[in-house]
Amino acid sequence: MSEIHFGARIAAIDAAAHDGMHAPDVIDPTVDFLAELAGNGAALEFGIGTGRIAIPLRARDLGLRSRPVTGHGGGVARQAGRRRRSGDDGDMATVRVEREFTLIYAVWNTFINLLSQDEQVQCFRNAAAHLIPGGYFVVETLVPRLQGLSLGETVRASAFGPNNADVDEYDVVAQRITSHHYWNDGGRWETWSSPCRYVWPSELDLMGRIAGVALVARSGGWLREPFTGESTSQVSVFGRPAADGLRSRAEAQR
Numbered sequence: 001m002s003e004i005h006f007g008a009r010i011a012a013i014d015a016a017a018h019d020g021m022h023a024p025d026v027i028d029p030t031v032d033f034l035a036e037l038a039g040n041g042a043a044l045e046f047g048i049g050t051g052r053i054a055i056p057l058r059a060r061d062l063g064l065r066s067r068p069v070t071g072h073g074g075g076v077a078r079q080a081g082r083r084r085r086s087g088d089d090g091d092m093a094t095v096r097v098e099r100e101f102t103l104i105y106a107v108w109n110t111f112i113n114l115l116s117q118d119e120q121v122q123c124f125r126n127a128a129a130h131l132i133p134g135g136y137f138v139v140e141t142l143v144p145r146l147q148g149l150s151l152g153e154t155v156r157a158s159a160f161g162p163n164n165a166d167v168d169e170y171d172v173v174a175q176r177i178t179s180h181h182y183w184n185d186g187g188r189w190e191t192w193s194s195p196c197r198y199v200w201p202s203e204l205d206l207m208g209r210i211a212g213v214a215l216v217a218r219s220g221g222w223l224r225e226p227f228t229g230e231s232t233s234q235v236s237v238f239g240r241p242a243a244d245g246l247r248s249r250a251e252a253q254r
């Protein structure tokens with residue numbers, strides 16, 4: 001069972017701290033991108049959180065088509081408008097759902113909440129096992145700027161002010177970054193630390209191969225920006241091959 005470092009208290013704080021992630025110029029291209037891949041098919045979000053993406057994705061074309069969006073890891077956002085975040089009701093590495101999906105996605109660094117390579121491979125396998133032939137698994141995750149670290153340096157502040165500080169602690173052997181957050185909440189100092197295991201694009205591709213899905217496209221963001229040596233984020237799309245004799249994507253969508 002993976003460690004989960006989110007909860008209701010953190011959800012509220014996190015949502016306030018990352019207001020920008022809820023802005024239309026972030027949500028809209030993400031939903032556009034995912035909706036195009038989902039077509040008329042069903043989608044599953046790993047680590048759904050508040051439904052930041054699942055709710056607008058489900059709402060897209062509502063009434064014209066049926067595109068159920070189911071989520072695991074933060075509650076199920078089947079009902080549009082319901083906002084919930086718990087993170088503890090389904091581990092994306094192991095959760096089983098009794099159906100297949102055209103699209104499965106893990107966005108906003110959700111995937112790197114799995115803290116070991118084994119769990120990350122297991123998550124890929126789990127996604128592949130729930131995809132229809134021709135379906136897609138999309139991972140959006142950060143690419144750490146290790147070029148910015150001096151040799152031997154392990155701690156970097158990413159934000160610093162009189163009432164808050166964010167400090168990232170790097171372990172380049174374990175491929176971990178633990179982000180420590182400190183903030184002054186009306187005179188009382190609060191703290192929260194969240195670890196992640198960052199993953200290189202090449203490693204992600206190998207995980208895909210192990211799981212039987214192949215890289216279809218990689219960009220530096222949801223607007224399909226080119227992925228370069230300076231990209232700080234990757235949006236990687238893996239596809240399950242369509243196979244003769246298996247149900248086609250169109251059949252599964254009916």
Ligand SMILES: C[S@@+](CC[C@H](N)C(=O)[O-])C[C@H]1O[C@@H](n2cnc3c(N)ncnc32)[C@H](O)[C@@H]1O
Nearest residue numbers: 002006047048049052073074087091092108113
């Ligand atoms: C950065 S938030 C992103 C939430 C949502 N995907 C979004 O884009 O708004 C990461 C989410 O991953 C969930 N999570 C962490 N570990 C998980 C696991 N092992 N299985 C499923 N969800 C997990 C957390 O509960 C949290 O909701």
